[in-house]
Amino acid sequence: MSPNRGATARKVPPPEAAPLFAALGDTTRLSLLERLSADGPLSITRLSEGTGVTRQAITRHLDSLGRSGLVRDARRGRERVFALEPKRLEKARQYLDHVAAQWDAAAARLKAFVER
Amino acid sequence: MTAQAQKAQDRPSTDRIERRFEVRAPRARVWRAIANAAEFGAWFGMKLEGAFAGGATIRGRLTIPGYDHLTLEMQLERIDPERYFAYRWHPYAIDPKVDYSTEPTTLVEFHLEEIAGGGGTAVTIVESGFDRIPLARRAEAFRMNHKGWEGQAKKLASYVA
Numbered sequence: 001m002s003p004n005r006g007a008t009a010r011k012v013p014p015p016e017a018a019p020l021f022a023a024l025g026d027t028t029r030l031s032l033l034e035r036l037s038a039d040g041p042l043s044i045t046r047l048s049e050g051t052g053v054t055r056q057a058i059t060r061h062l063d064s065l066g067r068s069g070l071v072r073d074a075r076r077g078r079e080r081v082f083a084l085e086p087k088r089l090e091k092a093r094q095y096l097d098h099v100a101a102q103w104d105a106a107a108a109r110l111k112a113f114v115e116r
Numbered sequence: 117m118t119a120q121a122q123k124a125q126d127r128p129s130t131d132r133i134e135r136r137f138e139v140r141a142p143r144a145r146v147w148r149a150i151a152n153a154a155e156f157g158a159w160f161g162m163k164l165e166g167a168f169a170g171g172a173t174i175r176g177r178l179t180i181p182g183y184d185h186l187t188l189e190m191q192l193e194r195i196d197p198e199r200y201f202a203y204r205w206h207p208y209a210i211d212p213k214v215d216y217s218t219e220p221t222t223l224v225e226f227h228l229e230e231i232a233g234g235g236g237t238a239v240t241i242v243e244s245g246f247d248r249i250p251l252a253r254r255a256e257a258f259r260m261n262h263k264g265w266e267g268q269a270k271k272l273a274s275y276v277a
Contacts, residue, residue, distance in 0.1 A: 096246060107239070
């Protein structure tokens with residue numbers, strides 16, 4: 001409905017970032033990453049606890065994160081244990097580049113402001 | 117510099133951003149543009165309620181088009197006249213539905229130095245503490261802002277051209 005919607009959909013994100021941030025664009029997946037980031041490698045059982053989301057749904061989200069390279073899993077006995085993939089998460093460094101770009105723009109405005 | 121310090125410097129940091137640039141204006145003028153809340157707001161793009169003072173928390177509303185529904189808070193840290201100005205805030209606190217108050221803040225520091233021979237002022241801006249911001253939040257902010265900053269960059273380019 002919104003006139004902006006089409007424009008947003010057509011917007012092309014940086015190629016590398018696209019699947020990464022698509023995988024992150026979900027509150028359940030974000031909270032799974034937060035859990036793994038805070039508590040280290042965890043089993044599906046542990047990751048499902050207290051989420052109010054079924055184990056099957058959690059597994060699907062973890063598989064989606066795995067396809068984006070954000071997490072990796074290993075078998076430990078009969079359990080699958082998931083861990084963050086630190087290399088891939090270095091992509092978050094792109095965030096800093098954006099904050100830096102913001103400061104570059106602000107610095108240019110400050111410079112223009114005091115030099116005029 | 118020790119080998120260890122050198123190594124730390126070489127490692128790309130995910131925790132801090134540092135920008136140094138020079139302006140053709142006296143240090144007192146640059147200081148006023150930073151330490152006076154009305155002037156800070158004028159170039160930064162926000163309207164601040166109140167005056168900057170060490171230890172104070174002041175609120176502002178962004179005036180940047182597309183972000184003008186957002187308010188933010190600056191927690192003033194140390195103010196050392198004409199030399200150093202520091203505050204804390206929640207970086208990229210851009211989703212009005214999210215309560216950022218429990219999340220860690222980053223520290224923003226301005227360092228001013230006179231350039232010898234009346235050559236103007238060197239300004240260093242450092243924002244640090246990003247490693248304490250939840251990774252998922254950083255990624256989310258990036259995703260939400262991608263479009264906005266592109267627009268900002270274009271606007272700035274046409275402004276300075």
